[in-house]
Amino acid sequence: MSESVSVRCPVCRCEHLYAAPSYPCECGAPVHPPLDRGGTPTAVAHQVWDEAWVTVACAVCGRRAQWPQPELGCACGTVLRIPLTDGTAPDPAAEPAASAAAPPRRAFQPITIRTARDAVTVAALYLRWLGYQDIRRADQRPPSGIGLAARGLLAQVDPTVRPASPRDVECLWLTAMTESAHCVYFSLAGYTSEARTRADSLGVPLFVLDLTGTPQPVNGLADDLGG
Structure with missing residues (x-):
């Protein structure tokens, strides 16, 4: 489970409790963007595609992939971008060797569509x-x-x-x-x-x-x- 962090809107100063969603890695493990508990959220004025995605390493297999940048909508109408830590990936030398045969593809993991x-x-x-x-x-x-x-x-x-x-x-x-x-x-x-x-x-x-x-x-x- 992703840990919840306290987020204060820099516009209206309202406090929120936020937990980052998890996404399925190709190995099947859940990936949680690493939230920076001491960071300060920023207000998003304009959505830019390159800034809406972040690279996160899977804590199990070390595979890096792009996932949506954690954001939170405040009641005042401000969209808050939640700061992340750098995140760490396991040492590649410690990763298990890939098998000669490709594993079967896991079932697609859906994400509820609200927006x-x-x-x-x-x-x-x-x-x-x-x-x-x-x-x-x-x-x-x-x-x-x-x-x-x-x-x-x-x-x-x-x-x-x-x-x-x-x-x-x-x-x-x-x-x-x-x-x-x-x-x-x-x-x-x-x-x-x-x-x-x-x-x-x-x-x-x-x-x-x-x-x-x-x-x-x-x-x-x-x-x-x-x-």
Whole structure:
């Protein structure tokens, strides 16, 4: 369990008790961002993608991965960024040697979706679970939602309440074509029937993000990708 720390809002001086969420490492162990108990939280004026993710080492296997930067919403409307310690990773020389055969992939660990940022986080974690590393903000901003990119892949995450349209799917596909990359679409509100048909004809995997935080495949292409 992650320890709780006392956090004081620098704007309204209100006190909060905060515990960082845990995330599943590839080895199966829970990873907790190391909170700095003596640090001072900062107010977030503008969300910047590179600042919204931090590198944390798994305390069990030492694997380093990027996870969402701990943040807390104060009742006064201020978003507080919680300070972290440097964190420590086990000595690589002390890590067990990798086995010759790759272990079976563990089940995806969902994260409850409450905000648009949660939807983007779930999509990024799912892509990492599929094997894509170095997930980052896409260079080109899509017409709607948030664009994510990895080597050879472009993904669009639409956290709005409007079902994705054929044009949304086509724009993603065209952008991916210009970058010689595959593409995948995540939508919180689903897709119109025309969008599903268009995605099948273009070869675009479609996922729906349910509120439990588990991406659900919508077409056969998504089934094949997540299988």
